[in-house]
Each structure stands twice: as structure tokens, then as C-alpha cells.
Amino acid sequence: xxxxxxxxxxxxxxxxxxxxxxxxxxxxxxxxxxxxxxxxxxxxxxxxxxxxxxxxxxxxxxxxxxxxxxxxxxxxxxxxxxxxxxxxxxxxxxxxxxxxxxxxxxxxxxxxxxxxxxxxxxxxxxxxxxxxxxxxxxxxxxxxxxxxxxxxxxxxxxxxxxxxxxxxxxxxxxxxxxxxxxxxxxxxxxxxxxxxxxxxxxxxxxxxxxxxxxxxxxxxxxxxxxxxxxxxxxxxxxxxxxxxxxxxxxxxxxxxxxxxxxxxxxxxxxxxxxxxxxxxxxxxxxxxxxxxxxxxxxxxxxxxxxxxxxxxxxxxxxxxxxxxxxxxxxxxxxxxxxxxxxxxxxxxxxxxxxxxxxxxxxxxxxxxxxxxxxxxxxxxxxxxxxxxxxxxxxxxxxxxxxxxxxxxxxxxxxxxxxxxxxxxxxxxxxxxxxxxxxxxxxxxxxxxxxxxxxxxxxxxxxxxxxxxxxxxxxxxxxxxxxxxxxxxxxxxxxxxxxxxxxxxxxxxxxxxxxxxxxxxxxxxxxxxxxxxxxxxxxxxxxxxxxxxxxxxxxxxxxxxxxxxxxxxxxxxxxxxxxxxxxxxxxxxxxxxxxxxxxxxxxxxxxxxxxxxxxxxxxxxxxxxxxxxxxxxxxxxxxxxxxxxxxxxxxxxxxxxxxxxxxxxxxxxxxxxxxxxxxxxxxxxxxxxxxxxxxxxxxxxxxxxxxxxxxxxxxxxxxxxxxxxxxxxxxxxxxxxxxxxxxxxxxxxxxxxxxxxxxxxxxxxxxxxxxxxxxxxxxxxxxxxxxxxxxxxxxxxxxxxxxxxxxxxxxxxxxxxxxxxxxxxxxxxxxxxxxxxxxxxx
Numbered sequence: 001x002x003x004x005x006x007x008x009x010x011x012x013x014x015x016x017x018x019x020x021x022x023x024x025x026x027x028x029x030x031x032x033x034x035x036x037x038x039x040x041x042x043x044x045x046x047x048x049x050x051x052x053x054x055x056x057x058x059x060x061x062x063x064x065x066x067x068x069x070x071x072x073x074x075x076x077x078x079x080x081x082x083x084x085x086x087x088x089x090x091x092x093x094x095x096x097x098x099x100x101x102x103x104x105x106x107x108x109x110x111x112x113x114x115x116x117x118x119x120x121x122x123x124x125x126x127x128x129x130x131x132x133x134x135x136x137x138x139x140x141x142x143x144x145x146x147x148x149x150x151x152x153x154x155x156x157x158x159x160x161x162x163x164x165x166x167x168x169x170x171x172x173x174x175x176x177x178x179x180x181x182x183x184x185x186x187x188x189x190x191x192x193x194x195x196x197x198x199x200x201x202x203x204x205x206x207x208x209x210x211x212x213x214x215x216x217x218x219x220x221x222x223x224x225x226x227x228x229x230x231x232x233x234x235x236x237x238x239x240x241x242x243x244x245x246x247x248x249x250x251x252x253x254x255x256x257x258x259x260x261x262x263x264x265x266x267x268x269x270x271x272x273x274x275x276x277x278x279x280x281x282x283x284x285x286x287x288x289x290x291x292x293x294x295x296x297x298x299x300x301x302x303x304x305x306x307x308x309x310x311x312x313x314x315x316x317x318x319x320x321x322x323x324x325x326x327x328x329x330x331x332x333x334x335x336x337x338x339x340x341x342x343x344x345x346x347x348x349x350x351x352x353x354x355x356x357x358x359x360x361x362x363x364x365x366x367x368x369x370x371x372x373x374x375x376x377x378x379x380x381x382x383x384x385x386x387x388x389x390x391x392x393x394x395x396x397x398x399x400x401x402x403x404x405x406x407x408x409x410x411x412x413x414x415x416x417x418x419x420x421x422x423x424x425x426x427x428x429x430x431x432x433x434x435x436x437x438x439x440x441x442x443x444x445x446x447x448x449x450x451x452x453x454x455x456x457x458x459x460x461x462x463x464x465x466x467x468x469x470x471x472x473x474x475x476x477x478x479x480x481x482x483x484x485x486x487x488x489x490x491x492x493x494x495x496x497x498x499x500x501x502x503x504x505x506x507x508x509x510x511x512x513x514x515x516x517x518x519x520x521x522x523x524x525x526x527x528x529x530x531x532x533x534x535x536x537x538x539x540x541x542x543x544x545x546x547x548x549x550x551x552x553x554x555x556x557x558x559x560x561x562x563x564x565x566x567x568x569x570x571x572x573x574x575x576x577x578x579x580x581x582x583x584x585x586x587x588x589x590x591x592x593x594x595x596x597x598x599x600x601x602x603x604x605x606x607x608x609x610x611x612x613x614x615x616x617x618x619x620x621x622x623x624x625x626x627x628x629x630x631x632x633x634x635x636x637x638x639x640x641x642x643x644x645x646x647x648x649x650x651x652x653x654x655x656x657x658x659x660x661x662x663x664x665x666x667x668x669x670x671x672x673x674x675x676x677x678x679x680x681x682x683x684x685x686x687x688x689x690x691x692x693x694x695x696x697x698x699x700x701x702x703x704x705x706x707x708x709x710x711x712x713x714x715x716x717x718x719x720x721x722x723x724x725x726x727x728x729x730x731x732x733x734x735x736x737x738x739x740x741x742x743x744x745x746x747x748x749x750x751x752x753x754x755x756x757x758x759x760x761x762x763x764x765x766x767x768x769x770x771x772x773x774x775x776x777x778x779x780x781x782x783x784x785x786x787x788x789x790x791x792x793x794x795x796x797x798x799x800x801x802x803x804x805x806x807x808x809x810x811x812x813x814x815x816x817x818x819x820x821x822x823x824x825x826x827x828x829x830x831x832x833x834x835x836x837x838x839x840x841x
Contacts, residue, residue: 085393086391087145087151088152089389090145090149091149092152097114098118098121098127098129099114099118100130101113101114101132102133102390103372104133104372104426105132105423106364106369107425108164108165108195109132109425110362110368112362112368113362117200120201121160123204123207123208124204125208126157127175128157128158129149129158129159131149131159131160132163134163134423135164146159146161146170156175158171162196164196164425166196167196170182170183170203178209178210179207181211181217182206183203184222185218186200186202188222188224189225189238191237193240193242195359195361196360197362198241224236225237242357243355243358244358245358245533248353248355248539249534249540251349252536252537253541253547255349255537255544256540256542256546257544257545258548259545259548260546260548260551261555262342262552263338263345264338264548264549264552264553264556265552266334266337267338268552268553272556272560272563274330350536355533356532358531359531361527363527364527369427369527372420373438373442374442377439377442380418384408385407386419387454388420391455392455394496395419395492396496402496402500403417403496410503411507412466412506413448413466414445414446414447414448415503416447416450418450419453419495420435420451421453421454421455422435422453422458427524431522431524432453432462433462433519433520433522434523435451440519446515447463447465448462448466449461449462452499454493456484459483459498460482461506464518464519465515465516467516468516469509477502481501481505606731607779608796611796611809614799617720617724618716618718621730622657624727624731624734625654625726628646632647645733645736648733649730649733649831650730650733652726652729652835653726653729657715657726658714658715719801720798724798724812725817725830728751728752728819729830729834731753731754731755732754735755741755744757746775747775747777748776749764749780749784749795749796751796751819753777753779753780756777757776757777757781760774760784760788761773761788762776762792763790763792771789776791796811796812797809797812818830
């Protein structure tokens with residue numbers, strides 16, 4: 001009879017015979033005794049007749065006394081003593097201590113956790129006995145085992161069975177406790193990875209609440225987590241308490257992406273958006289008195305007065321933004337924000353992804369990892385066949401005796417048979433060969449080591465220094481011997497029969513010339529390293545950084561594209577507007593390639609090359625003079641300062657470009673200077689003086705002025721520096737007319753760009769490493785802000801008037817003429833020097 005059947009019979013109180021005694025529940029009486037203690041009556045022979053027979057019996061007993069002593073010693077030896085049942089062994093452990101933790105689960109529940117179970121068990125308020133054993137049986141088998149242990153122990157209390165994952169069975173014997181409700185709560189409320197210690201703690205907490213509260217809590221757990229349909233619809237799984245290696249890799253990857261993307265976006269997008277906002281044209285409308293007001297959607301509000309001064313952008317504010325120290329401060333602020341954001345992300349990720357282990361098992365000690373191997377090795381030193389006392393007994397007493405005899409008859413060397421479970425939570429991680437290696441290391445003896453699993457019926461054999469083919473022992477053992485059949489429903493897995501066949505198979509194996517070993521010597525994985533998760537900032541964290549940087553670049557490109565769309569739309573609209581003005585005759589003589597006014601937040605800028613050719617200068621001068629003449633309406637209501645500035649720019653630019661015609665004078669008179677008067681048609685600008693030298697005459701186009709050298713073109717003998725000065729003055733006038741601002745100097749790096757929009761410190765000449773504070777236009781300001789040491793590369797150069805094709809170029813401020821005063825002394829001084837230059841007082 002197997003132990004499983006015996007345990008069930010004992011738990012149910014069934015009577016059976018063992019060793020000449022009848023067991024009924026927990027009581028046993030002799031076969032020769034009656035229930036009332038009466039004894040069978042003696043026979044009818046007389047005392048005298050029995051006396052000689054008694055003497056003969058005594059003499060015969062004295063003769064057989066040595067033989068009886070030998071037989072008694074043999075029967076009492078450990079090899080012939082029937083093993084105790086599993087329930088009896090566990091009852092003995094509980095008799096010594098109320099909590100017993102097996103040594104077979106060191107990776108899940110180390111024996112060193114027993115004090116923690118004892119501490120929790122005291123909170124139930126009733127005597128509590130806890131067994132921590134490997135799982136594998138059904139719930140009915142677990143309850144039967146608890147009942148059998150209670151019968152063997154003979155004490156009332158709460159009996160709890162815990163396996164490697166949770167509390168699997170519990171029952172109150174002689175005490176009233178809500179064991180079933182506590183089992184329900186810990187099964188529903190906790191995830192599968194909570195671990196046995198957390199599950200037992202939840203079980204104890206429910207027990208301590210009392211029967212009424214435990215019943216309510218169990219019902220609430222069923223309502224929240226249990227399924228309600230015929231197929232379990234609505235089942236809810238509690239959130240996991242631990243993450244695995246795959247989850248940690250995903251966390252590292254996500255952390256790398258965020259840690260790289262967000263700080264890079266701060267460093268890339270914020271400066272770009274700031275520059276974009278600075279270059280963006282003002283939002284609003286121009287009123288009749290020359291003021292510009294921003295709409296409600298604008299980011300700034302300000303008023304442009306008649307003198308062209310923006311009240312919210314004073315000169316002090318411009319100097320504040322243009323200073324090098326404050327520019328660096330802005331960059332440092334952005335870098336600090338990015339670094340702080342990166343640190344915040346790293347700290348937050350470490351706090352959110354704080355898990356360091358993949359399961360709830362506490363780290364085992366070295367004693368926990370070697371306890372079972374030491375116990376089995378000690379047992380094998382006494383008996384070559386060892387059966388685990390904490391596990392079910394698949395071998396009966398007769399099968400054990402036959403197996404011992406078969407082991408003693410084996411001719412190839414010593415045989416050691418260990419019938420112990422092989423679990424993934426044990427010290428060998430469920431690898432029988434690793435367990436056999438540990439046993440061989442403990443025993444230090446050669447032989448055939450056989451490991452049989454009483455739970456699944458597997459048999460593994462490993463040879464050490466015996467004359468048996470190692471490959472045969474490792475690979476050629478028949479499957480019928482190594483594995484229990486899938487249709488084998490016996491409780492003992494036919495282990496006794498299969499072990500006998502294994503020894504017969506090995507006994508018939510060919511004998512080798514030298515001893516061989518079939519073990520590969522692979523150690524078991526370290527339990528601490530196995531359960532420890534990789535560091536968050538390792539592994540997939542580095543690919544995540546690369547992907548985050550690439551993603552930041554993509555987002556930055558999208559931002560640039562998105563912010564550039566309004567500018568493209570404005571440029572298209574502006575080109576169309578200029579085209580309409582040209583077709584309507586408002587821009588007389590302006591070529592199709594004429595530079596178009598580009599408004600910015602604080603002025604205007606024009607496109608111009610760094611090294612223009614003489615042909616470019618001549619064509620551009622013609623276009624700019626025609627554009628300014630077409631845009632300037634002398635009859636329009638303009639502030640006096642603005643009217644004077646535009647008129648002066650147009651006058652002096654014409655003087656420079658039309659040297660033969662003599663130009664127009666700033667005041668009418670007999671010296672040949674034309675006067676600025678209104679024609680009878682409401683148009684007209686210049687009337688000729690006595691010398692016939694007018695710059696512009698009233699035309700037939702409705703009073704609009706048109707370019708007016710007598711032949712209607714810029715003369716070919718005008719020097720490059722004078723052409724550049726004429727272009728600069730024309731563009732300054734156009735910008736002032738468009739913005740109403742007459743206070744801006746021209747760009748110091750390239751006056752052809754028009755008025756400056758700010759001041760920057762930059763290296764003006766390559767041979768001079770000092771940096772000067774220069775007025776620069778919007779386009780030059782972007783370059784100078786990023787690379788102030790290379791600002792001289794944007795400096796305008798002009799063809800040498802003394803040289804021919806391919807001659808060296810000269811910086812514009814080193815050429816003779818009035819252009820050198822453009823950036824140093826401002827537009828008013830440039831106008832005065834042009835008039836002096838051409839002989840007009």
C-alpha cells in the first residue's frame with residue numbers, strides 16, 4: 001500500500017491493519033484484546049500436567065537465546081526499519097517547532113525565513129502550525145495531508161500548508177477561524193508573483209479580522225476580481241508586484257529615449273523658437289498717424305510713434321540683449337534647464353522603475369543552499385537507498401528491501417539511489433545531474449548515482465569513475481526507464497519496477513577499459529544573480545539614447561518646417577503683392593528680380609551677396625531707385641521726420657547714380673538744384689532748375705515719380721563704391737517708408753542688407769582678434785550670434801576700381817567715398833557726406 005492511500009485512510013478514520021495492530025482514528029488496540037480489557041480463559045489442562053512442558057520450553061529458549069539476539073539486532077537495523085510516513089515525519093517536525101520550512105525550496109522559501117513565518121503566525125490569536133512544502137498535489141490531497149498531520153500531532157489549532165508561491169490549504173481543528181475566507185482573499189487580492197511570505201501575511205491579516213469581517217472581505221474580493229459569466233467573463237488580474245528581465249529591458253529602452261530626447265529638444269527648439277520670434281514680423285495694423293499696434297494674439301504690445309521709436313524696445317533693452325555676457329547667460333540657462341531636466345528624468349525613472357529583483361524570494365544563505373544535499377549525503381552514507389521523508393513515499397517497504405538487495409548485487413561498482421524531488425526552486429534549479437554532482441562532491445565516492453523524482457517519476461543516472469560507457473549512461477537509457485508513461489496513472493509511477501530495470505540495463509552494459517564519468521560538471525545558477533534585475537541604465541538603455549537623439553532631430557525638423565510655413569506664405573504673398581503693384585504701374589521700372597522688402601520684428605532686411613559684381617551693383621541700383629520712386633508718394637500723409645528721411649535717401653541715391661545729370665538739389669534755386677514741389681496733378685516730385693538738371697520730372701503716370709537721369713538709366717562710369725552707397729540709401733529709404741522707423745543705422749557687415757535690427761559683439765576683421773559692438777541686420781545677426789569669431793566673413797567687399805577682371809576685392813569701408821561712414825556715423829552723416837562728395841551744399 002502506497003503512502004498516499006495510507007494518508008487518505010488515516011485522515012478519514014478508516015481502519016486498517018499494520019504490524020499486528022488495528023488503527024481506528026487515533027486509537028490502537030491489540031488483536032488479542034477486547035474492548036473491555038478481558039483476557040481469553042485458560043485451557044482445561046491441570047497445573048501438574050503443564051509443569052514438565054514448561055521446563056522443556058525454558059530449556060529450549062535458553063538454547064535459542066543467542067540466535068534470537070542476532071535476529072532482533074538485524075530487525076532493528078536502519079536498513080530493515082520501515083520508513084515513517086510523510087504525515088508522521090511532518091508531525092514530528094511540528095512537535096519540535098510550530099513552523100516547519102522544508103530545505104527543498106531554497107530559491108523560493110529559504111529555511112532562514114522560518115522566524116518571519118513564526119512572527120506572522122502569532123498574529124492569528126490561535127495555535128497555528130505552518131508547513132512550507134513543495135506544491136504539486138490537488139487541494140483535496142493538501143487538505144488530507146493536513147488532517148493526517150493533525151491526527152499524528154494530536155493537537156488542535158489552525159494548520160496551514162504553504163508551497164513555493166502562496167498558501168494552498170488551511171483548516172481549523174478544534175478552533176473556529178475563517179480559514180476558507182482567508183484563502184479566498186489572498187488568492188484573489190494578490191498577484192501570482194507576490195510570493196509565499198506576502199501571501200501568508202495577507203492570510204494572517206484576514207484571520208485576525210474575525211469571521212464576520214473576513215466573510216465581507218472575501219465577498220468583496222470575489223466581486224472585484226472574480227469572473228461572473230459561465231466562462232469567467234470579467235476576471236481581473238491584480239497588478240504584478242515584480243518585473244522580469246524583459247520588462248527591465250523595456251524600461252531601460254524607454255528611459256534612454258526620454259533622457260536623450262527631451263533635453264536635446266530644449267537645446268535645439270528653444271533657441272530656434274527664440275530666434276524665430278525675434279525675426280517674426282509684427283502683428284497688427286498701421287494707423288493713419290504712423291503708429292503700429294499689435295493684435296490681441298501677439299506676444300508683445302507696443303506703439304510706434306511718429307519718430308519711429310518702439311516704446312517697448314528701447315536702446316537700453318537692445319544693448320542688454322546684445323551684450324555678450326547676457327547672450328552667454330541665455331545659453332547657460334538653456335544648458336542648465338536641459339541638464340536639470342535630464343537629472344529629473346533620471347531620478348524619476350529610478351524612482352518609478354525601482355525594482356531590483358524579479359521575484360519575491362529573499363536571498364538564500366549558503367546554509368540554505370547546502371542543507372538538502374548535506375541531509376541526503378548523510379542518509380546515503382547509512383543506506384544506499386534514500387527516500388525523502390518530507391515527500392510522498394512511492395516505494396513500499398517490500399520494494400525498498402528488493403531495491404537494496406538489487407543494489408548490493410550490482411557488479412560494476414557502488415550504487416546510490418536518492419528518491420528526492422527535483423524542483424526549479426531547489427539548490428540545483430531542478431537539474432538532476434547538478435544534484436548528483438553535488439552529492440558526489442559531498443560523498444567523495446565513485447559509483448552510479450541515481451536520482452528519482454517521487455512527484456513526476458523521472459529517473460536520471462550519472463556515473464563517476466566506473467567502467468560503464470559514459471555515453472550509454474548519459475544518452476542511451478531507454479525512455480521507458482527514464483520517464484513515467486503518459487498513460488501511467490499509478491501514484492508510485494512504477495518507480496520500483498523501473499529502478500530494477502535500470503540496474504539490470506546498466507549491469508549488462510559493456511565494460512570499458514578505464515573508468516569513465518558521464519557528468520558534464522555544469523554548476524547551478526547563482527540564486528542571487530538569477531533573481532537580480534539588470535541595472536536600469538544598462539543594456540537597452542544605450543540603444544534608447546540613440547533612438548531618442550534621432551527622435552529629437554526629427555521633432556526639431558518638424559518644428560523648423562512648421563514655423564517656416566508662415567514665412568513661406570508671407571513671402572509668396574509679398575511677391576504677389578509686388579507683382580500686382582508692378583502690373584498696376586505703382587513700381588515703374590522695377591525689374592522682376594528686384595529685391596523685395598523682408599519685414600522683421602524691428603526693421604527690414606534685403607538680400608545681397610558678400611562679393612557683388614559690378615554688373616550686379618549697376619542693375620540693383622537701377623532697381624532700387626525705381627522701387628523707392630514707385631513706393632514714395634509725396635502727397636501721402638507722413639510724419640515730417642519720415643518724409644524728410646525718405647526724401648533725403650532718394651535725393652542722395654540719385655545724385656550718386658546719375659553723376660552726369662547733376663542730380664537734384666536739396667533746395668530749389670539758381671544753382672541748378674531741383675526743388676521738391678507738388679505738381680498740378682497731385683504728383684510730381686522734382687522740377688528742373690535753371691541748369692536743366694532735374695532728377696525726377698512729373699510724368700504722365702498719374703503723378704508717380706520715375707527714375708530720372710535724363711536718359712533714364714544709371715551711368716556706366718559710376719564707381720562700385722558709389723553704386724553700393726546708392727543701393728544702401730535706397731534700401732534705407734524703402735525700409736523707413738515701410739516701417740516708419742528712421743532711427744536704425746545700416747548693417748555694419750553688409751550695408752546692402754539695409755537697416756540693422758540689433759547690436760552684436762563680433763570680430764570685424766580677420767587680422768584683428770578684438771571684438772566690436774556692431775549694428776547688424778536680421779540675417780547677419782543669426783550668424784554672428786552663433787559664430788561671432790567669423791563675423792568678418794560676412795563683410796561686404798567691392799571690386800577694385802583700378803583693376804580689371806579678376807582683380808582683388810577691397811572691403812567696402814576701405815574704399816574712397818562716403819560709404820565708409822555708413823556703419824560708423826549713421827545714416828544722417830552718410831547723407832551729408834554724399835552731398836559734400838558730389839559738391840552739393
